[in-house]
Amino acid sequence: MSEINLDDLVKPGASEVHRDVFLCQDVFAQEMKTVFRNTWVYVGHDSQAPNKGDFTTTAIGTQPVIMVRHTDNTIQVLLNRCPHKGVQLVNDPSGSTGRFFRCPYHAWSFKTDGSPLGIPFKKGYEDTGFDTSCAKKGMCKVANVKNYRGFIFARLSEEGESFEDFFSGSLSSIDNMIDRSPEGRLEIVGPPLRYLHHCNWKMLVDNQTDTCHPMIAHESSAGTVTKIWNAVANEDTPKPMVVELVLPFMSSYETFEKMGIRTWDHGHGHTGVSWSIHSEYSDVEGYFSAMIEAYGKERAEEIIAETRHNTCYFPNMMVKGAIQTLRLFKPIAADKTIVESWIFKLVGAPDTFLKRTAMYNRIINAPTSIVGHDDLEMYERAQEGLKTDANPWVNMQRHYREDELGGERVHPGTSEVQMRNHYVSWAKYMGQINEKGAGS
Numbered sequence: 548m549s550e551i552n553l554d555d556l557v558k559p560g561a562s563e564v565h566r567d568v569f570l571c572q573d574v575f576a577q578e579m580k581t582v583f584r585n586t587w588v589y590v591g592h593d594s595q596a597p598n599k600g601d602f603t604t605t606a607i608g609t610q611p612v613i614m615v616r617h618t619d620n621t622i623q624v625l626l627n628r629c630p631h632k633g634v635q636l637v638n639d640p641s642g643s644t645g646r647f648f649r650c651p652y653h654a655w656s657f658k659t660d661g662s663p664l665g666i667p668f669k670k671g672y673e674d675t676g677f678d679t680s681c682a683k684k685g686m687c688k689v690a691n692v693k694n695y696r697g698f699i700f701a702r703l704s705e706e707g708e709s710f711e712d713f714f715s716g717s718l719s720s721i722d723n724m725i726d727r728s729p730e731g732r733l734e735i736v737g738p739p740l741r742y743l744h745h746c747n748w749k750m751l752v753d754n755q756t757d758t759c760h761p762m763i764a765h766e767s768s769a770g771t772v773t774k775i776w777n778a779v780a781n782e783d784t785p786k787p788m789v790v791e792l793v794l795p796f797m798s799s800y801e802t803f804e805k806m807g808i809r810t811w812d813h814g815h816g817h818t819g820v821s822w823s824i825h826s827e828y829s830d831v832e833g834y835f836s837a838m839i840e841a842y843g844k845e846r847a848e849e850i851i852a853e854t855r856h857n858t859c860y861f862p863n864m865m866v867k868g869a870i871q872t873l874r875l876f877k878p879i880a881a882d883k884t885i886v887e888s889w890i891f892k893l894v895g896a897p898d899t900f901l902k903r904t905a906m907y908n909r910i911i912n913a914p915t916s917i918v919g920h921d922d923l924e925m926y927e928r929a930q931e932g933l934k935t936d937a938n939p940w941v942n943m944q945r946h947y948r949e950d951e952l953g954g955e956r957v958h959p960g961t962s963e964v965q966m967r968n969h970y971v972s973w974a975k976y977m978g979q980i981n982e983k984g985a986g987s
Contacts, residue, residue, distance in 0.1 A: 551577055553974050561970035562947050563940045566933040568970075569747040575881040582862050582976045583608025586813075587693065587700040587713050589864045589875065590614050592891075593622055594697060594734040595641065600659060603641040606877060607703055612689065613637050614699060617659045618646060622694055624701045625661045626687040629653075636686070640738065648686070661686035696725050697733060708813070716955050717815035720858035724868030726850045729834075729841040730895035733871070736905070739887040742914040746926035748863060748878040749969070751886060754922055755857040755865045755874075756818050756965040758803035759945070761796045764925055768917045769796035786829070792907050795824035796918065806856065806960035810952060814861030814972030816965035820957055823856035825869035831899045841895075859965060861972050871904045874912065882930055888912035943967055 551574060556565045567574055588607045591614045595603045602615035604627060611627035613636070629636050629650040636648050636657075647664050649656045656664040663685040666672070677683055691702040693710040698721055700710065707713075725733055744751065754760070761769070772793045780786070807820030819825070838847035854869040863876045871891040876884055890904045911918045933941070946962030952971060958964045 551977070553978055557970050557974045558940075560947065560949060560951070561967040561974070562944045563942055564970050566939045566941060568973075569749065569930065569941070570881060570933055572881045575747075575878065577977060578878070578973075579608040579610075581979050582973060583610075583878075584703045585707050585976050585979050586862055587691075587702050587708075587710055588862065589860065589873075590624055590692075590699045590701050592697050592733070592735045592889075593694060593699060596622065598643065600643045600645045601641075602637065602644055602659075604637050604639065607689075607701060608878060610703065611635065612701070613648075615644070615659050622692065622699050623660050624689040624692045624699070626689070628687065629655055630682040630684065630686060631655050657686050661688040696721065713813050714815065714860070715811055715813075717811045717813075717817075717858065717860065720817055720855055720866055720868055723850060723853045723855065724866060724871060724891070726842075727868065727871070728893040728895055729837040731841070732894040733891040734894055736890050736892050736901060739875075739889045740908060740913045741885060741887045743879075744884045744886055744923060744926055745882060746884060746930040747881055748876045748884040749973075750926045750929060751876040751884060751922075752859060752863060752865070752969060753966045754926070755859050756808060756816060757963070758806065758808075758818060758961050759800065760922075760925070761803075762799065764921045765796045765918055768921055769793045772917075773797045788903060788906055789910060791828060792903070792910060793918065795827070798824065800961060804960045808958045808960055808962055808965055810956050810958065810965055810968045812952075812954065812972075814969045815859065816968050817855045817858035818960065818965070819854065819856030820960075823854045823869065825856065825867070826854045828869075828903070831897050833897055834900075837895065859969070861969060862976075870907050871900065872908055872912070886912075943970070 556568050590605055590607065590612065591603050596614060596616040599616050599618050599620065602613050604611065604613050606612060613625045613627050615623050615625065617623045627635050627637055629652065631650065632652055634650055634652045636650055644659065647656050647658055654667050658664050663683065689701045689703060690705060693700045695710070695718065725731055772790060776790050776794065806818060806822050808816060808818050809820050810816040835847065838851065842850065856867070858866050858868070865874045866872070871893060873889045873891070875887040877887065878884055888908055890908050892901050910916055913919065943963045943966045946959050946964060947967070951958065951964055952968055
């Protein structure tokens, strides 16, 4: 891999970033060894493994992992590799393994915490030095795992920021999504909507807080819905759920400007400080009374009034608390990204919420969506357009100010500050390849 000079890739304050950040496979390889190794990455939700032995498979960067509920009821995260010949132990996206994993190649078996259970015909390893080998230790286990109110995060590196320091105040977005349940619990519902994008993963992250594109890029989809609705509706016409979900995408620049953007350290931030495209959804009968019973009137009003738009958690996760969705932008190569869009049920809330969440996910995030494909076309056109030699820089100077980051801050709603926040943190972690534990 050629040497990477970060000063050549990210200008001060990340006002501009070089096209190689998106195009270069060497840059991508270093991201996997640094950014995705040294940060706390979302792995899954504990409702995906409700019983002992239940598991789900995913990846941290390009490292395949298994999230499994162990016999002591804890959630374990294991590297999906047999220590014998390297065979991937689990090939299914989810399931139940009972009390142990068994390799399909030579039948080596391991407990659900990764520790060795059995090796067939073991006497062949006597006096070979096997007892001091890596294989004898069992499956490799991710030591740094945090279960935060059901959300499972893991850090591959042995050293680094604590979970609390890394996320700090940004966890308030996850808290709000959970607290919207009268019982304070969420459950994953079904598998995700999953499909391949032929673009760099960071383009999708950037788009989550780009508030200057909806009224342009989505004019063909949301704009068409708006025109039809305006033509047929009057003040007495009940607004269908699909219309209620799509119309806000055509909000004006001024509306998005007033929304505001909040940033935190370590690359986290969200749109929709004072208002969002989710703020004016219709009330659901019986919900507010259930929330009052659970939290009291003042706290219930506070929870429901917080309708943040997109919260980006560095490096590759976004949540929408008000609509109970979570999206993962999973890197495959410099120009390939798998996008997973998950939905949650608010435990104890009326079923209308889950219906609305599922409809939103289908309309906006599905491979067959009428809105998401607008974005997909822009990503892929950008991936191709950046190959031109005329201008090697991607501009992110909207509302740029020196010393705009640090701690928790609020900015104008059409600012590109959260994109800059992302790349300032990206450059920081990219530079940690030589630190202890970072590139091992």
